[in-house]
Amino acid sequence: MTLLALEFPPVSRLIEWKPILLRGTPFAVNKVVLLMWAAMIIVLGLFFVVGRSAKLVPTGAQNLVESIVDFVTDQVILQTMGPEGLFWTPFLVAMFTFVFICNIFEVIPLIQMPVNARMALPAFMALIVWIIYNSIGLREQGFVGYMRSTLGLDLGVPLGILVILLPIEFVSNILIRPFSLAVRLFANMLAGHLILATFAVLTAALFSATYIGAVLPGSLLAILFGFEVFVSALQAYIFTILTAVYIGLAMHPEH
Amino acid sequence: MIHVLAAQNPGELSAGLKTVGAGIVYGGAAIGPGIGIGIVVGNAISAMSRQPETAGMVRTTMFLGIALTEALALFGFVLSFLLKG
Numbered sequence: 001m002t003l004l005a006l007e008f009p010p011v012s013r014l015i016e017w018k019p020i021l022l023r024g025t026p027f028a029v030n031k032v033v034l035l036m037w038a039a040m041i042i043v044l045g046l047f048f049v050v051g052r053s054a055k056l057v058p059t060g061a062q063n064l065v066e067s068i069v070d071f072v073t074d075q076v077i078l079q080t081m082g083p084e085g086l087f088w089t090p091f092l093v094a095m096f097t098f099v100f101i102c103n104i105f106e107v108i109p110l111i112q113m114p115v116n117a118r119m120a121l122p123a124f125m126a127l128i129v130w131i132i133y134n135s136i137g138l139r140e141q142g143f144v145g146y147m148r149s150t151l152g153l154d155l156g157v158p159l160g161i162l163v164i165l166l167p168i169e170f171v172s173n174i175l176i177r178p179f180s181l182a183v184r185l186f187a188n189m190l191a192g193h194l195i196l197a198t199f200a201v202l203t204a205a206l207f208s209a210t211y212i213g214a215v216l217p218g219s220l221l222a223i224l225f226g227f228e229v230f231v232s233a234l235q236a237y238i239f240t241i242l243t244a245v246y247i248g249l250a251m252h253p254e255h
Numbered sequence: 256m257i258h259v260l261a262a263q264n265p266g267e268l269s270a271g272l273k274t275v276g277a278g279i280v281y282g283g284a285a286i287g288p289g290i291g292i293g294i295v296v297g298n299a300i301s302a303m304s305r306q307p308e309t310a311g312m313v314r315t316t317m318f319l320g321i322a323l324t325e326a327l328a329l330f331g332f333v334l335s336f337l338l339k340g
Contacts, residue, residue: 011336234318237318
């Protein structure tokens with residue numbers, strides 16, 4: 001696609017990678033899958049190694065891990081689910097760290113591909129969250145109670161409005177929630193990746209044409225890298241806190 | 256203008272219209288969430304300045320509100336790519 005006399009690569013070239021292993025089979029492995037495995041190994045290794053050699057006075061990596069756990073406990077779980085939600089600490093800490101590491105690959109030089117810019121991983125994680133919060137709701141409140149609180153029957157609205165309210169609540173709480181959870185993460189990461197690629201192409205083209213012209217887009221590119229680090233952390237936080245909110249709502253319905 | 260358009264390759268015209276449609280979709284989808292996030296953040300700032308001791312709780316809720324509002328703009332962003340492709 002040509003825009004302003006610059007050759008921008010099409011979107012498919014920025015996010016689709018050739019298979020590296022097991023070519024031609026349905027289980028072909030490309031760069032995104034390798035990065036996903038790397039993120040999984042980093043998360044597992046970090047928590048496993050630190051958890052095995054935990055000391056009373058934390059040093060090095062244990063400081064980092066303890067601050068992650070404290071952050072998820074204080075900022076996510078206690079704010080949204082209360083003390084009963086502490087049961088979900090391992091799940092939410094693992095989810096926060098995994099999503100953050102998958103996102104931060106976006107700004108690491110020579111890798112520069114957020115795993116969550118492909119729909120597969122966010123969609124799968126949203127599916128897991130959907131199954132978890134629905135089964136928690138069914139277990140804690142029973143089928144009738146869960147449907148009553150989810151569909152807004154307990155709010156005491158008049159019958160005429162209930163006819164409109166029921167389908168809206170059903171669609172928004174059961175169908176749209178996992179979809180928007182996945183799309184929020186996916187679209188934020190895709191947009192960040194595209195913006196970085198756009199400014200990188202612009203900087204390179206202006207540098208090869210006029211050396212001085214690359215100063216402005218180049219400095220903006222550096223600022224955007226910092227911004228994308230912030231967005232990676234923020235999206236991991238939002239994914240985790242929304243998971244906590246959905247599980248908390250399933251455990252204790254709103255009154 | 257019509258003659259110029261008619262002389263063009265019809266496939267090219269349809270690709271161009273798709274691009275225009277994608278732009279309109281994203282532009283339209285960004286209006287509402289833009290206003291909404293402005294309201295959310297503005298009210299969060301006034302709440303924080305009135306009661307600085309509740310700033311932590313307000314900030315958490317503000318990020319939640321931003322995330323829920325922003326989803327609509329991101330639907331438009333994804334839809335614009337689906338329309339183009």
